[in-house]
Amino acid sequence: xxxxxxxxxxxxxxxATILLLLIAGVLLTPALFFGFELCDxxxxxxxxxxxxxxxxxxxxxxxxxxSGIAGGIxxxxxxxxxxxxxxxxxxxxxxxxxxxxxxxxxxxxIFGLVAGTIVVCVGIWxxxxxxxxxxxxxxxICATFALLAAALRSSNHLRCIWxxxxxxxxxxxxxWTRIPNILDFLFILLVPLSGxxxxxxxxxIGIWTIGWTIGILIGIGIATVLGHLGSLCKMFSDLFASASxxxxxxxxxxxxxxxxxxxxxxxxxxxxIKVSATGGIAWYMxxxxxxxxxxxxxxxxxxxxxxxxxAQSDIVTSVAAISLFGCLGVISTxxxxxxxxxxxxxxxxMAIMPMGSDGGIYNAGTIxxxxxxxxxxxxxxxxxxxxxxxxxxxxxxxxxxxxxxxxGFYFDSTPVPAMTGEVKSTLATxxxxxxxxxxxxxxxxxxxxxxxxxxxxLMVYGSAPMLNxxxxxxxxxxxxxxxxxxxxxxxxxxxxxxxxxYILLMKFNSIGGKWSxxxxxYMQGGxxxxxxxxxxxxxxxxxxxxxxxxxxxxxxxxDFILYELPGK
Numbered sequence: 186x187x188x189x190x191x192x193x194x195x196x197x198x199x200x201a202t203i204l205l206l207l208i209a210g211v212l213l214t215p216a217l218f219f220g221f222e223l224c225d226x227x228x229x230x231x232x233x234x235x236x237x238x239x240x241x242x243x244x245x246x247x248x249x250x251x252s253g254i255a256g257g258i259x260x261x262x263x264x265x266x267x268x269x270x271x272x273x274x275x276x277x278x279x280x281x282x283x284x285x286x287x288x289x290x291x292x293x294x295i296f297g298l299v300a301g302t303i304v305v306c307v308g309i310w311x312x313x314x315x316x317x318x319x320x321x322x323x324x325x326i327c328a329t330f331a332l333l334a335a336a337l338r339s340s341n342h343l344r345c346i347w348x349x350x351x352x353x354x355x356x357x358x359x360x361w362t363r364i365p366n367i368l369d370f371l372f373i374l375l376v377p378l379s380g381x382x383x384x385x386x387x388x389x390i391g392i393w394t395i396g397w398t399i400g401i402l403i404g405i406g407i408a409t410v411l412g413h414l415g416s417l418c419k420m421f422s423d424l425f426a427s428a429s430x431x432x433x434x435x436x437x438x439x440x441x442x443x444x445x446x447x448x449x450x451x452x453x454x455x456x457x458i459k460v461s462a463t464g465g466i467a468w469y470m471x472x473x474x475x476x477x478x479x480x481x482x483x484x485x486x487x488x489x490x491x492x493x494x495x496a497q498s499d500i501v502t503s504v505a506a507i508s509l510f511g512c513l514g515v516i517s518t519x520x521x522x523x524x525x526x527x528x529x530x531x532x533x534x535m536a537i538m539p540m541g542s543d544g545g546i547y548n549a550g551t552i553x554x555x556x557x558x559x560x561x562x563x564x565x566x567x568x569x570x571x572x573x574x575x576x577x578x579x580x581x582x583x584x585x586x587x588x589x590x591x592x593g594f595y596f597d598s599t600p601v602p603a604m605t606g607e608v609k610s611t612l613a614t615x616x617x618x619x620x621x622x623x624x625x626x627x628x629x630x631x632x633x634x635x636x637x638x639x640x641x642x643l644m645v646y647g648s649a650p651m652l653n654x655x656x657x658x659x660x661x662x663x664x665x666x667x668x669x670x671x672x673x674x675x676x677x678x679x680x681x682x683x684x685x686x687y688i689l690l691m692k693f694n695s696i697g698g699k700w701s702x703x704x705x706x707y708m709q710g711g712x713x714x715x716x717x718x719x720x721x722x723x724x725x726x727x728x729x730x731x732x733x734x735x736x737x738x739x740x741x742x743x744d745f746i747l748y749e750l751p752g753k
Contacts (some may be wrong), residue, residue, distance in 0.1 A: 216314040229317045301554075322359060353398075467483050644661035647745070707719075
């Protein structure tokens, strides 16, 4: 390749990158403004509020330490704006888009990259678009594989070594974004899977290990400098307690996590087999004739049920099934080395990133498929043709868009046209939800006003850590979401921690797209919304603590009771 051709290739690559970034930015913008929930977003935001000032109050969140550092910086700059945290989340997603474009050097057709990016972005509407552990994890994983891919195609030996070391360091540092990311060490499997063998392969593994160890040490060094080692140690004890608990007590027990992985992949593989078998029959039958009308008829007859299955499934299942099938297809048939490397990277990301999540691949959603979707759609284009693949992509986009706009935004089932309500807080400016939901939150905030003050210690029991963020209060017992703890851990923390000045018991379930009606039964751990998160055993621990310490009722309303510790 001469200089003129090289410059032309670079310019073409830059245009493709800019195009994809623009597409992703436009598609993700709606998710900035719509939807409001009290649990996950509040869990992140409260972590970011306190990580630098009172890290001990959010020590449980230190299993997401690196995201806490990033979010804490954004929170300091923006004053805790939830919209700013979402904008930061969008920028992180754009970072992932940038890295996946660097992995594909074949610019003859960017169809796979465009189609894969579009469906992943539409899927993100149904996940939290905030700066948080999962999207930071996904972007660092994309960066890791981009560095590995660059190393594997480099003819410069020294450059190859540095790139592998940098990739290993990124993977090691990613452990502190989310502790299960320690399994990112296995991404080095890309080296032998790409064709490296013998001494060269073992040399690369050794360099990777050194880089990975450096990444781990960088995280420890940051925690040491910031005085966070104590909180990290507390976090590991919490993590061990959750993992070793029974599946009836903890959604993060080993048994629960393994069971979730099996269940989620069973559904995805089932859909993949149904569609691929039907599509395979259509492909075979279409090759038996040269008549284009008969060919078209075969594809229409066999394609309609396939498109129907995709439309009826949630977008994560559909895109995961396509990504799995397409990546396997690329690996089996393609001679394009870059595309094969990307397909192997996509499979490794799909397999490893969901581990440790209580919802498997559905926790992070389609961002788990940043690397798997592009080579999969490129495989479909080459196998089924651009028209058929475009129809599949359009079906996913249309069904995903309809689902989101009819009420599929994360934990907010309000249809978009009905999202006209705003929470009356400067921290929530720019975010919209239903008038009913906004009014309910505003009523809670107004009833708390005058009874608690920013800086007070407030324990919220009822999956609503957002109340800590909106009121500027400090979580108790090192965890703003007590339901995440087992009943035993909850009791131990209450007994060993300083008694919080205030304890707020919610009377309704706020997890999910639709909130439950208020009931005293919910405070006892029963009724709608009760389960492993919120149950009678955990509620009894808190109610016994309230009674034993002599808490008195400060405020009692339809939606909550606020208890205050006398003498504080």
